[in-house]
Amino acid sequence: MKIEHIRHRLRALGAKPAHEARLLRAWLQGGALDGGPRADATRLPKGVLEALPGLAQELDTLASVRSSHPGEDGSIRLLLGLGDGQTVESVLLPRDGLCISTQVGCAVGCVFCMTGRDGLLRQLGSAEIVAQVALARRQRRVHKVVFMGMGEPAHNLDNVVDAIELLGAEGGLPHKNLVLSTVGDARVFERLPQMQVKPALALSLHSTRAELRARLLPRAPRIDPAGLVECAEAYARATGYPIQYQWTLIEGVNDGPDELEGIARLLAGKYAVMNMIPFNRVDGLDFRRPSWERAAEIARWLHQHRILTKLRRSAGQDVDAGCGQLRARATQAGFARRERARAGPAGI
Numbered sequence: 181m182k183i184e185h186i187r188h189r190l191r192a193l194g195a196k197p198a199h200e201a202r203l204l205r206a207w208l209q210g211g212a213l214d215g216g217p218r219a220d221a222t223r224l225p226k227g228v229l230e231a232l233p234g235l236a237q238e239l240d241t242l243a244s245v246r247s248s249h250p251g252e253d254g255s256i257r258l259l260l261g262l263g264d265g266q267t268v269e270s271v272l273l274p275r276d277g278l279c280i281s282t283q284v285g286c287a288v289g290c291v292f293c294m295t296g297r298d299g300l301l302r303q304l305g306s307a308e309i310v311a312q313v314a315l316a317r318r319q320r321r322v323h324k325v326v327f328m329g330m331g332e333p334a335h336n337l338d339n340v341v342d343a344i345e346l347l348g349a350e351g352g353l354p355h356k357n358l359v360l361s362t363v364g365d366a367r368v369f370e371r372l373p374q375m376q377v378k379p380a381l382a383l384s385l386h387s388t389r390a391e392l393r394a395r396l397l398p399r400a401p402r403i404d405p406a407g408l409v410e411c412a413e414a415y416a417r418a419t420g421y422p423i424q425y426q427w428t429l430i431e432g433v434n435d436g437p438d439e440l441e442g443i444a445r446l447l448a449g450k451y452a453v454m455n456m457i458p459f460n461r462v463d464g465l466d467f468r469r470p471s472w473e474r475a476a477e478i479a480r481w482l483h484q485h486r487i488l489t490k491l492r493r494s495a496g497q498d499v500d501a502g503c504g505q506l507r508a509r510a511t512q513a514g515f516a517r518r519e520r521a522r523a524g525p526a527g528i
């Protein structure tokens with residue numbers, strides 16, 4: 181479902197723009213649809229009031245919690261069920277953050293990412309994207325939303341843009357606290373500067389060598405790293421938010437001196453922060469993360485070369501931190517259960 185469908189429904193029931201905004205605000209805050217003070221000016225028309233219970237029920241089916249996995253760092257990974265039985269992951273992050281998904285699966289197929297392994301299964305509608313925020317707020321405060329869960333936002337841009345516009349306008353979130361993470365795509369660089377609500381941009385770089393990057397991110401657009409940095413820098417200067425470069429650190433792949441020198445060269449003088457995220461283990465993959473000491477040494481070296489660098493642990497290290505793992509495990513378990521049921525009771 182798209183946000184536009186909800187708006188149309190409300191208008192057809194007689195809602196004026198002020199009613200529409202008030203109802204959407206109440207939903208995004210995780211509250212009851214008819215919650216909030218009933219000032220005369222925003223009293224709801226009868227048709228809307230009567231339809232609210234049904235509408236609330238429908239919104240509840242957009243995303244619901246299938247399972248919840250608290251981590252030692254205060255994060256909670258959620259496996260969410262969508263209306264059609266598909267599943268995606270959201271992560272409640274420490275310090276009022278929330279990481280949300282934009283697609284079921286992903287077509288980019290990054291070789292280190294569980295989400296990309298089965299390709300794209302389907303897009304999330306804009307209403308399903310913001311429903312993750314409404315749902316999370318039923319559990320706790322959310323003051324920052326990062327589009328860093330399952331999926332490539334550039335491949336579902338219309339829905340992602342609508343979701344960001346609504347979250348920025350009615351969701352009570354500062355625009356710089358909406359962070360779109362992408363592998364880099366011309367459509368993103370064209371579209372973002374035209375938005376009313378301009379999100380901060382995270383760019384998944386992973387290598388400064390075009391040919392290695394093409395192997396790691398097989399179906400990302402072929403824009404060379406210097407070209408990506410140039411486009412991102414223009415956006416950072418236009419918005420006043422630094423670009424958050426993302427680098428999944430993989431031992432023996434992109435943690436060598438050539439890459440460090442490449443980063444120092446590429447990001448010299450740029451309005452940027454480099455986030456180094458040691459690779460999270462993914463079932464069935466042989467990649468390894470470097471030791472924490474080596475990762476810290478890398479961050480130190482970059483600092484000494486004037487690149488603002490943060491070494492980050494993924495949220496919920498102890499609970500399948502690799503994006504897409506919860507979904508993959510649940511899908512496998514469901515498959516095994518169905519197979520066992522088909523085979524009948526054991527021993528017969």
Ligand SMILES: C[S@@+](CC[C@H](N)C(=O)[O-])C[C@H]1O[C@@H](n2cnc3c(N)ncnc32)[C@H](O)[C@@H]1O
Pocket residue numbers: 292293294295327328329330331332333361362363382383384426427428457458459460461462494502503
């Ligand atoms: C899951 S992606 C979603 C957003 C977008 N598709 C992208 O790639 O920026 C968010 C971040 O997770 C990182 N990531 C994926 N798999 C990872 C893993 N196994 N370990 C560490 N980071 C991983 C990606 O490199 C990316 O920077």
Ligand code: SF4
Pocket residue numbers: 286287288289290293294295296297329330331332363
């Ligand atoms: S890292 Fe991002 S772009 Fe790459 S496969 Fe995973 S979700 Fe897709």
